[in-house]
Amino acid sequence: MTKTISDCLAPYQRANLIQLPVIIHRLPRVSLQFGLEIYVLRDDLTGFGLGGNKTRKLDFLLGDALVRKATAVVTTKATSFSRNAAAGAAACGLKFHVVLPGTESDQNPLSRAVFAKWGARCHYEPDNRTALDNRLQSVIASLRDQAEEVYVLHPGGSDAVGALSYVRVFDEIRQYSEQTGVHFSHILHSTSSAGTQAGLVVGQCLARSETQVLGISASRSRPEQFELVHELAQSTARLLGKQVDPDKIIIDDGFVGPGYACASREGEAASQIFAELEGILLDPVYTGKAAAALLSYSKDKLLGSGPVLFIHTGGNAGLYY
Numbered sequence: 001m002t003k004t005i006s007d008c009l010a011p012y013q014r015a016n017l018i019q020l021p022v023i024i025h026r027l028p029r030v031s032l033q034f035g036l037e038i039y040v041l042r043d044d045l046t047g048f049g050l051g052g053n054k055t056r057k058l059d060f061l062l063g064d065a066l067v068r069k070a071t072a073v074v075t076t077k078a079t080s081f082s083r084n085a086a087a088g089a090a091a092c093g094l095k096f097h098v099v100l101p102g103t104e105s106d107q108n109p110l111s112r113a114v115f116a117k118w119g120a121r122c123h124y125e126p127d128n129r130t131a132l133d134n135r136l137q138s139v140i141a142s143l144r145d146q147a148e149e150v151y152v153l154h155p156g157g158s159d160a161v162g163a164l165s166y167v168r169v170f171d172e173i174r175q176y177s178e179q180t181g182v183h184f185s186h187i188l189h190s191t192s193s194a195g196t197q198a199g200l201v202v203g204q205c206l207a208r209s210e211t212q213v214l215g216i217s218a219s220r221s222r223p224e225q226f227e228l229v230h231e232l233a234q235s236t237a238r239l240l241g242k243q244v245d246p247d248k249i250i251i252d253d254g255f256v257g258p259g260y261a262c263a264s265r266e267g268e269a270a271s272q273i274f275a276e277l278e279g280i281l282l283d284p285v286y287t288g289k290a291a292a293a294l295l296s297y298s299k300d301k302l303l304g305s306g307p308v309l310f311i312h313t314g315g316n317a318g319l320y321y
């Protein structure tokens with residue numbers, strides 16, 4: 001008998017950071033204006049810490065850390081993921097250390113304040129990338145000297161274990177469709193460190209679903225982003241003893257705008273439409289760009305007759321710091 005997605009994921013413990021069931025709802029005014037049934041999956045409301053797709057990944061990553069009897073969690077580089085990780089570690093009773101590039105005064109005061117609230121130990125490394133990696137290794141070594149069992153989180157949470165969370169999201173969408181009769185022709189979302197798309201594509205392959213997953217690049221060119229997603233999707237599928245079909249990885253790099261972490265004009269306009277018509281806030285550098293793609297495709301009738309699901313991957317904290 002073929003294994004279901006939940007059978008495949010059963011051996012992986014979660015840290016139970018996510019409020020379930022998933023929230024999916026229709027966007028009535030955006031649908032009317034753009035002439036297509038558009039729904040949103042509210043992973044901005046995952047219900048813990050600062051929410052978003054990072055909390056999804058941490059649910060599996062910290063579950064894995066607990067199985068491995070970790071006592072301390074360490075990560076580096078990705079500041080926004082690290083803030084969520086600090087909250088998750090606190091909720092799991094784990095010590096949390098992060099090695100951040102730059103100096104303490106480079107950090108926004110609000111960001112510093114939330115790290116402090118969640119009891120994170122921040123180590124700053126002003127020098128280059130090699131120095132940052134060396135500093136990470138020395139923090140890990142020093143914790144091990146203190147008899148801590150250290151679990152290292154990949155920056156952004158985008159390794160195979162983190163990506164399992166979006167295999168699960170694909171299954172949650174499938175269950176929603178079964179219950180409501182709303183079957184999505186496309187799922188569209190922002191892609192950057194690749195965990196979200198890799199997980200969704202593996203879920204799609206496991207479910208043998210016809211729904212297309214469209215990743216809207218926040219920064220990289222299509223070939224670079226494809227490579228990143230493909231590699232991670234392969235390692236995620238391997239973890240489950242499965243294979244992934246590279247033809248299912250669809251990436252559009254036409255909405256990157258001025259580049260990584262920079263807002264685009266189209267993204268700002270799409271964010272304004274979501275805010276004004278639906279009361280939903282998007283961030284300018286990830287979800288705003290993905291929404292720009294969604295609205296542009298809808299206008300140009302590139303999404304067939306739908307319905308289409310937009311994944312709100314969070315990032316609202318980026319509006320404040």
Ligand SMILES: Cc1ncc(COP(=O)(O)O)c(C=O)c1O
Nearest residue numbers: 192193194195196286313314315
């Ligand atoms: C709000 C938001 N959406 C989407 C993404 C992209 O997801 P992924 O890194 O899993 O590709 C990120 C990544 O940092 C993000 O912060």
